[in-house]
Amino acid sequence: MKTNSENIIIKVENLVKKFGDFVANDHLTFDVYEGEIFGFLGANGAGKTTAIRILCGLSAPTSGDVEVAGYNVYKQTEKVKKNIGYMSQKFSLYENLTIKENIRFFAGIYGLSGKVIKERMNELLESLQITHLKDTLISSLPLGWKQKLAFSIAIFHKPKIVFLDEPTGGVDPITRRQFWDMIYETARSGITVFVTTHYMDEAEYCDRVSIMVDGRIDALDTPSVLKNTYNAINMDEVFLKLARG
Amino acid sequence: MKQFLGFVKKEFFHIFRDIQTMLVLFGIPIAQLLIFGYAVTNEIKDIKIAIYDQSKDDVTLQISNKIISSGYFILEKNLDHISNIEDIFKKGDVKEVIVFEPDFAKKLQREGIANVQLIADASDANTANLIVNYTSRILMDYIQKENQLVGQPLQIDTEVRMVFNEGLKSVYMFVPGTMALILMLVSAMMTSISIAREKEMGTMEVLLVSPLKPAQIIIGKVIPYVTLAFVNAITIILIGYFVFGMPLKGSIWLLLLESFLFISMALSLGIFISTMARSQQVAMFISIFALMLPTLLLSGFIFPIENMPVLLQWISHLMPPKYFIIIVKNIMLKGTGFMYIWKETLILTGMMLFFIALSVKKFKIRLE
Numbered sequence: 001m002k003t004n005s006e007n008i009i010i011k012v013e014n015l016v017k018k019f020g021d022f023v024a025n026d027h028l029t030f031d032v033y034e035g036e037i038f039g040f041l042g043a044n045g046a047g048k049t050t051a052i053r054i055l056c057g058l059s060a061p062t063s064g065d066v067e068v069a070g071y072n073v074y075k076q077t078e079k080v081k082k083n084i085g086y087m088s089q090k091f092s093l094y095e096n097l098t099i100k101e102n103i104r105f106f107a108g109i110y111g112l113s114g115k116v117i118k119e120r121m122n123e124l125l126e127s128l129q130i131t132h133l134k135d136t137l138i139s140s141l142p143l144g145w146k147q148k149l150a151f152s153i154a155i156f157h158k159p160k161i162v163f164l165d166e167p168t169g170g171v172d173p174i175t176r177r178q179f180w181d182m183i184y185e186t187a188r189s190g191i192t193v194f195v196t197t198h199y200m201d202e203a204e205y206c207d208r209v210s211i212m213v214d215g216r217i218d219a220l221d222t223p224s225v226l227k228n229t230y231n232a233i234n235m236d237e238v239f240l241k242l243a244r245g
Numbered sequence: 246m247k248q249f250l251g252f253v254k255k256e257f258f259h260i261f262r263d264i265q266t267m268l269v270l271f272g273i274p275i276a277q278l279l280i281f282g283y284a285v286t287n288e289i290k291d292i293k294i295a296i297y298d299q300s301k302d303d304v305t306l307q308i309s310n311k312i313i314s315s316g317y318f319i320l321e322k323n324l325d326h327i328s329n330i331e332d333i334f335k336k337g338d339v340k341e342v343i344v345f346e347p348d349f350a351k352k353l354q355r356e357g358i359a360n361v362q363l364i365a366d367a368s369d370a371n372t373a374n375l376i377v378n379y380t381s382r383i384l385m386d387y388i389q390k391e392n393q394l395v396g397q398p399l400q401i402d403t404e405v406r407m408v409f410n411e412g413l414k415s416v417y418m419f420v421p422g423t424m425a426l427i428l429m430l431v432s433a434m435m436t437s438i439s440i441a442r443e444k445e446m447g448t449m450e451v452l453l454v455s456p457l458k459p460a461q462i463i464i465g466k467v468i469p470y471v472t473l474a475f476v477n478a479i480t481i482i483l484i485g486y487f488v489f490g491m492p493l494k495g496s497i498w499l500l501l502l503e504s505f506l507f508i509s510m511a512l513s514l515g516i517f518i519s520t521m522a523r524s525q526q527v528a529m530f531i532s533i534f535a536l537m538l539p540t541l542l543l544s545g546f547i548f549p550i551e552n553m554p555v556l557l558q559w560i561s562h563l564m565p566p567k568y569f570i571i572i573v574k575n576i577m578l579k580g581t582g583f584m585y586i587w588k589e590t591l592i593l594t595g596m597m598l599f600f601i602a603l604s605v606k607k608f609k610i611r612l613e
Contacts, residue, residue: 056454078456086454090447096262097255108251109455137262 039206494580
């Protein structure tokens with residue numbers, strides 16, 4: 001994988017997000033490099049989703065600086081939006097539109113031209129081997145397919161970064177494996193992948209991972225360095241050691 | 246702009262593919278037109294009347310006092326010229342005018358018979374019927390008591406005239422009411438549900454992350470419903486006109502313009518509801534209890550507002566459909582121009598701006 005550690009594509013400094021007295025993100029500071037797969041790990045409620053929402057411009061931080069693709073997230077939101085793709089926790093395509101209509105719609109709101117949409121759509125349908133299903137309503141597809149399609153649509157406009165918020169929740173191990181193959185392929189094509197998960201085996205697939213505990217980032221490095229540092233055989237153990245303090 | 250059109254197209258797909266949505270949009274209006282034709286009322290209280298007394302003698306004064314002290318009527322005005330009658334009806338407060346012929350007492354004494362004319366505003370057919378019946382009973386009562394005293398058979402001849410709706414057709418009442426209800430339903434309820442659905446499905450987040458601006462998303466959601474609500478409005482007017490023979494005395498353009506205003510008001514209300522509701526069920530629940538039932542019960546659609554307890558009358562002033570029903574009745578039945586409905590128009594405009602301002606404020610808070 002060609003990770004270019006010189007080019008920082010996401011820069012977060014002292015990010016704080018409070019909801020009343022509750023501190024969801026406590027002074028987060030980290031960089032993400034262009035072209036890497038960055039794993040954003042933590043237990044449920046550790047503050048992952050809050051942080052990813054801020055990075056995407058869906059929520060404003062209480063204080064701190066966030067730069068995505070070279071733009072300030074809340075001052076240049078429009079520019080940031082053109083350069084990112086997003087796949088939310090809830091699987092998010094329109095159930096009563098067909099595969100083709102969903103692709104057209106989402107590509108359309110990113111301003112792609114009809115010709116480009118047609119070309120890329122044919123490519124995509126072929127690579128997912130669903131050309132014969134293009135006029136089928138999404139509601140009749142199995143969950144695994146929907147998720148793969150949702151991911152493909154999130155990167156359809158070739159963003160610089162794609163944010164995946166727990167993309168593999170609720171799918172079987174085989175589909176999860178296939179999904180990670182797609183993530184690898186995406187990273188190879190030069191798109192930075194920022195992925196949150198609480199499956200620790202998935203953490204092994206990432207170039208670098210950060211581990212959040214109670215709103216703070218307690219560790220950030222490559223999986224092999226983390227395993228050495230914490231003297232653990234796998235990421236699961238690393239995580240348990242950190243979480244128990 | 247192309248992005249935006251794509252959005253609107255998607256919204257139409259949602260509507261046309263969902264059987265339930267289609268039923269609400271097109272099935273309910275027709276069903277309701279048929280059902281509400283049988284709406285009945287049965288009691289009157291504090292009805293405003295005017296008296297045009299051309300005789301001004303003891304007898305007419307006694308009768309007037311008897312009518313006014315009955316509890317059913319309040320004297321709004323004593324008229325002194327026949328031409329005032331039409332004006333006072335157009336203003337809309339006065340529901341009945343009682344006309345005594347000149348030399349009423351003399352005629353009654355000399356010829357044993359005198360004439361009184363009852364003119365009622367029948368744009369609300371049920372109420373008009375009740376008002377006239379009540380007034381006639383009071384007149385009868387008076388004459389019976391006089392007969393006992395005097396011992397000679399006197400007679401008051403009552404002539405009844407209904408204005409604006411001579412056939413006393415209740416369809417004239419429920420066409421405007423159904424129109425208000427349907428437009429409220431389609432505009433406010435369907436919009437709020439469709440926005441809540443996107444939130445529930447998680448697609449709203451994806452839209453907000455995309456380069457589409459929030460205003461584009463909202464307007465894109467709203468346009469299909471404006472269009473369909475307008476189609477509904479026209480359908481109801483056409484059914485009223487051709488099937489039930491409802492007149493359209495005023496300007497069709499003014500009517501459409503006012504419909505458009507009411508639709509916009511309902512949409513802004515729908516958007517406001519959707520900023521509060523997290524799920525489709527909640528949006529539906531709020532819509533039914535905050536919009537449907539009050540529209541049915543408190544807007545003057547089925548039950549005359551004049552007969553409600555004071556507290557409910559106050560609440561009815563907050564019901565947007567009330568004003569729309571007044572506007573539609575004025576334009577269709579009375580043929581009045583903008584001059585007579587500017588107040589109601591202003592209130593609807595104010596309500597619309599109020600809900601838009603609230604939604605914008607709510608929306609900003611959510612983003613924080």
